[in-house]
């Protein structure tokens with residue numbers, strides 16, 4: 001095995017060009033209709049939809065645009081969520097489970113429409129998805145999963161081991177093949193959405209860290225570490241997995257994860273249709289290609305949040321991902337040119353926590369997306385938009401924060 005030659009732990013997306021986003025630090029205190037804290041995919045998506053509805057929007061971020069988990073994502077945009085439909089229906093009932101999966105399907109379609117109508121150049125490419133048999137579902141259980149999905153009106157074709165080998169050259173005990181998903185460059189997408197919001201007047205202040213919160217009768221006041229304050233009619237916390245000190249819930253965990261991108265592969269080394277691949281396993285491996293023929297592969301998730309420990313494991317986890325990838329796709333050169341680590345929030349049901357904080361109707365928290373950050377960011381933005389427009393969102397109950405979620409007045 002050749003020695004791994006990694007580029008500084010940076011995600012592959014940071015090697016591609018993306019638009020510059022105008023921003024400055026605050027020079028005075030301000031008031032606004034909506035304040036969004038966080039400028040990852042969630043903040044960007046929410047700013048785009050709310051500015052479209054005519055809201056005056058201010059965004060703040062303690063780092064800058066698309067510098068949290070969002071540039072670490074491997075950006076498979078899927079309606080399939082982490083918990084299989086056959087398992088989710090046992091956990092929360094068939095009616096809710098079907099609604100959750102269908103809403104994800106709708107969100108992927110809505111996001112495709114949003115990207116197309118705004119002409120965001122984010123290399124969106126349609127891909128089939130292969131969900132391979134693994135230690136969570138295999139044999140008849142995987143076949144049952146395909147049947148349940150089909151009965152919910154979702155695209156799901158069961159492939160036997162020999163069909164899988166014949167069509168994709170992959171050696172596994174069966175798979176589910178689905179359609180309707182796509183891949184993107186997540187940094188270009190996030191910045192494209194922010195640019196659109198800015199064209200409609202949204203302002204972005206960074207680096208600015210929200211550090212304290214005060215509730216008034218008809219507004220919320222956020223104080224930044226810089227000392228400036230922003231008073232807003234509504235505040236949207238889109239801070240990714242870093243939210244834990246202001247909103248407490250026992251339904252949210254933080255996962256550490258690792259990913260690699262290989263050098264560009266000749267087209268004839270890649271598998272048919274460059275389908276996205278993931279596994280019915282815990283932890284699962286996931287694979288996609290980039291527009292220029294790199295293979296991106298992630299996985300090896302672990303249930304802890306300490307960033308130093310996570311980053312120290314980079315070489316070891318990279319080697320494991322390389323080993324698994326070369327076993328799965330022996331035709332490609334699995335040596336990584338990029339390898340990086342990241343974190344995300346997750347919940348036991350695979351459903352995110354999206355909605356107003358208990359007894360704080362003007363404060364929204366959007367978190368716990370698991371491996372579906374981009375799909376759920378779209379759902380979160382839709383739920384917030386509907387709520388602010390006074391429209392009922394018939395799926396909001398699926399994601400509502402429980403009564404046990406409480407808020408406090410500081411972020412740390």
Ligand SMILES: Cc1cc2nc3c(=O)[nH]c(=O)nc-3n(C[C@H](O)[C@H](O)[C@H](O)COP(=O)(O)OP(=O)(O)OC[C@H]3O[C@@H](n4cnc5c(N)ncnc54)[C@H](O)[C@@H]3O)c2cc1C
Pocket residue numbers: 037038039040041042043060061062063064065066067068069070071072073074075076077078208209210211238239240241242243257258259298341342343344345366369370371372373374375377411
């Ligand atoms: C390796 C990896 C692979 C993944 N693969 C996929 C995938 O294939 N598909 C998919 O859909 N999802 C995937 N995810 C999940 C996805 O990346 C995340 O769910 C998503 O990026 C979260 O976006 P966000 O905007 O909510 O949070 P973030 O991108 O983390 O943005 C939050 C922002 O809030 C800012 N912030 C935090 N606290 C404060 C504060 N107090 N004041 C001001 N600003 C603050 C941060 O600086 C940050 O910029 C993956 C994640 C990782 C790590």
